[in-house]
Amino acid sequence: MVFTKAIKKIQDYGILVMFSHTVFSLSFALISMLLASNGLPSLRTVFWIFIAFMGARTGANAINRVIDAEIDAKNPRTALRQLPQGLLQKKEVILFTAACFSVMIIAAAMLNPLCVLLSPIALFLMTIYSYTKRFTWTCHLILGITCAAAPVGAWLAVTGKLSWLPLFMGAANTLWVAGFDIIYGSQDYDFDTANGIYSIPSRFGVKNALHIAALFHGITLVLLAIVGSLSNHFGIIYYTGLAIIAILFVMQHKMVSPDNLSNVKLASYSVNQLVSIIFLICGSIDILI
Known part of the structure; x- marks a missing residue:
């Protein structure tokens, strides 16, 4: 009985923090790490980058659910x-979040002083994002900036300094x-406009x-092509991956329209999971071979 409850609790937390969505920023973080180290870094570096990433993204998703609980209920x-x-x-999710963020800070400290020095900025972004839908339609971009901490942070973890490549x-x-967050948010247009929730769909209309x-x-x-031009690691495999990604982008935008949002989840999540995997595979192969 206790074991069954424990398994159910783990499953609930897995759904709460959307572990299946880890792939969205993990691919960018891993490619950034490989580029920064000109190949595979030490196992120690890989371990602590992964721990920092998992602590950050898990804590961010958990605190998002806490902050949005009342809105979600409506x-x-x-x-x-x-x-x-x-x-x-x-209360338990807040404690879980605190544990995740603590793990992130410890991992950052194990990497280098700059990572731990900048960790409060990452924590601020991961927390403030959940409030932005209450006052600005740029919330989608703020979510994107928060996710972008993964590749920038991975680069800093390896090199201890910034450059143009991780910024692009x-x-x-x-x-x-x-x-893809805008696409996903389009299905909430009616709810958002009725309840004063800010988003690009509610501000500018679904179309x-x-x-x-x-x-x-x-x-x-275009930005990914610039990344390719800034690195001497990328060649035909990477650009073939970008071509496939371009096709997937076209497909996802063909799946949805203002009059038909039934495929929103497929277009915004499933297709972009493929985008992330293709980016990771093609980028990794070009860097490592």
């Missing part, structure tokens, strides 16, 4: 999440995430929001 689409249902309690990669990560998302994804491809 929205029919999110009313069955763990906190609105009472399957998990706010971070910008690509920002617009990619913002783009214009989808155009903005497409623009963001177009710029993402």
Whole structure:
């Protein structure tokens, strides 16, 4: 009985923090790490980067659910999440978040002084994002910037200094995430406008929001091409990956329209999980061979 409850609790936390979405920024972080080290870094560095990443993204998703609990309870689409249902309690999720963020800071300290010095900025972004939908339609971009801490942080973890390459990669990560978050947010247009929730769809309408998302994804491809030009590691395999990603971007934007949002989840999440995997595979192969 105790074992069954423990398994159920673990499952609830897994759903709460959306472990299946880890791939969205992990690919950018890993490619950034490989580029920064001109190949594979030490196992110690890989370990602590991974621990820092998992602590950050898990804590960020957990605190997001706490901050948005009341909004989620009102929205029919999110009313069955763990906190609105009472399957998990706010206090325990806050403690879980604190543990995750503590792990991130410890991992940052194990990497280099600059990482731990900049960790409060990452913590601020991961916390403030959840409040932004209450006062600005740029919330999608702020989410993207928060996710972009992964590739920039991975670069800093290896080199201890910044350069243009991770900044361009971070910008690509920002617009990619913002783009598919806009697509996903389009399904909440009616709820957002009725409840004063800020978003690009609620500010500009679904049709214009989808155009903005497409623009963001177009710029993402340009930024990734710039990343390729800044590194001597990338060649035909990397650019073939970008071509496949371009096709996937077109596909996802063909799946949705203002009159048909039934494929929003498929377009915003499933397709972009493929984008992330292709970016990771093609980028890694070009760097390591």
